[in-house]
Every structure is written in C-alpha cells, then in structure tokens.
Amino acid sequence: MTRSAPALRFVPLLALLLGLLSGTVHAQQDRILLSATNCVLELEKGVYHLWDHVRVESPGVLQITCDDLRAALPQDKAAGGPGPVPTGGKLQSLVASGNVVIELYQAGANGSTNVVRAFGRQAEYGSREEVLILTGEPRIETASGTMIGTDALVYDLKSRTMRNRGPYRIELKADILKGSTLFNRGTNAPKAR
C-alpha cells in the first residue's frame, strides 16, 4: 500500500461536500421570497398583488424593493389534463412600481460580488425576453458609472447588457481612468532639462 492511500480516502468526501455545496447554491437560486404588508393572492389564477413595503429577493441574484408589485405565476391547463396545475413554478411576469430599487448581484472575479443598482418609477420583468425594463426617470448605477435614461432602460438579464429607449447619458467615474494610458501618452514636447 502506498502512502497516498489515506489522502485518497478524502477525495470522495470532498466531492460529496462540493456536491452538497453546489446543491445549496442551486437551491438558493431557485427561491424567490416576496414580502409586503398587504397582498391579494388569486391562488387559482396564480396572480399575486402585493403593496406597502414590498420586497422581492432572489438570493444571490437580485433584490427589489418597491411600493406595489404584481406578479403572475400562471397555472397551465394541460391539454386533456384534469385541471389547472402549476407551470413548474415559472414566474411569467413581474411589474414593480413606486420607488423601485433593484439590486442585481453579479459574481465577479476572485469570488467578489459586483452590485448593479437600478432606480425608477416602474420596472417590468418578462420571462420570455428575460429583460428588466425600467421606466420613470430610469437610472442604472454600476461600479464604473451611471446610465441615466429619459424614456426607458432595458437590462438584459441573460447577457448582462444594457440598452436604451430614447436619449440617455452616461456618467463615468473618474476612478476608471486610473492607470489608464489614455492621458499618459508621450508627446513631442521637448524634454525638461
């Protein structure tokens, strides 16, 4: 028997632990937590309306706070089926309105987390396009700057890209130019003696 045998015994254990950890992460991502002071839930139709201190959390993915939220988690009437059944838990749409603040969490390099914050009077999510459409003085803040729209800002959740409807402006933070060679090029000016 070689000396490496005891160490090898831990390999399956490590794999098991990693598997459990991975499962926990997936379980976290597969949860959406909604909270509010008031709500009306149409349980058969799958239409939820929440208002007053509304918070939506998708752990590790995003958090939304707003005054009013309408969500649709429709029930499929399967052809030939006995009746309405949940659509595999798929959230179809979400409309947040009133003082909307969205925080999107992105896994960055070296285990860090980047946060993108979006502000507006209304935010709509549609499961078909997987985009967040922000209207009402929309503004998106990232680590490098702020994008301010006049009509709507559209954030693609799949590609993590932003686009706009109507005019917009971008305000970049000066920090992003640190270390840049953009303003540190050689010139033809005579060297100081």
Add this chain to the structure above:
Amino acid sequence: MFPPNRPSPHARARQAPWIGQILVAIGILASGGSPAARAQSAPPAGRATNAPAGATAASIRNWGITLRDTATGRVQLRFSSAEATPAASGNGALVPALWDVTGLRLESFRVDESSDFVIESPSCRVDVTTRDATSPGLFTARRDADGMSIRGHGFRFDGTVRRLTVTNSVAIELRTRLFQPKPASP
C-alpha cells in the same frame, strides 16, 4: 368581527353529546338549503364537549365540513379543525353558518379532486355559506405541487374564487427562479 383566540368558557363547557350531533347537522344545512346542497357536505364525525345546562353553544371537537361543487358534486373545499363553536350574532343568537374555529385546516382541491393548497390557522372564523375564513392572527398556506409557501398575519380566504387577502404582513416563498444566472467570468 373577528373571533377570539379561544372559545368562550360557556362554549367550552359541558354539553350532552347529542347536541353536538345537532350542531354538526346545522353545519351541513348551513352550506345550502336544498337537498342537493345538503348532499354537498359530508362532515367528519363531530364530538361535542361537555357543557353545563344553559350554555348557549357547544364546542365540537374534530369538526369538519366538506363543500362540493353544486353541479358536478366534486369536492372543492374541506374545513377541519380540532375544535369549533357556533358563533353568536350581534343580538346573541347563534348563526348556524358561522363557526369560531380553533386549529383550522382548510384544504382546497383541484377539479380532479387532488389536493391543491392547504391553509392553516390557530384561530379563525369560518362562514360555511359564503365559504370564507377570516382571522386577524397568524396563518400559513402551502401548495406542494410548486413548493409555494405563505406565512402571514391577518387573512381572509374567499373560497368561492379562492382568493387569499392578507392585511397585516405576508411572506411568500416561491420555488422558482427569475432567470439563469450567467456564470462568473474569469
């Protein structure tokens, strides 16, 4: 408007068993006056508590009422509880359709009579005629099919349209995701 957390001492007092059977019958009748409507409900056995003579209402242990669709006869809702007491109206008279219920379990069924969701509340008032349940207190609800769970304070459940209204605070957990997160880039 809302029921007390516990039945009154009068209600919990001793009562002859046959009175409990009458009250169960009242519960059946409360779900509808016609013979067809009476056939809708099939309550589990209720057992009256012992109460002294002169008590206005008896508590029924293991109370339950099943409500069926009038057209198809399929089970729609089932109310069951550890204990229930007929509620009194403003002038003190008992209202057969109203029950103050301790330990409510309200189960809603799909068209195929499979269980859809369950609402549980330590204390609430049930109106069998309108198929409503209300409480200012704590409640939980869950649907196993999609893993949805709800916890809150102050609710009204309208059994006719299956609408749950929460007035004090609510927390809902959905077993779903908004989108597939993009893996971290190096």
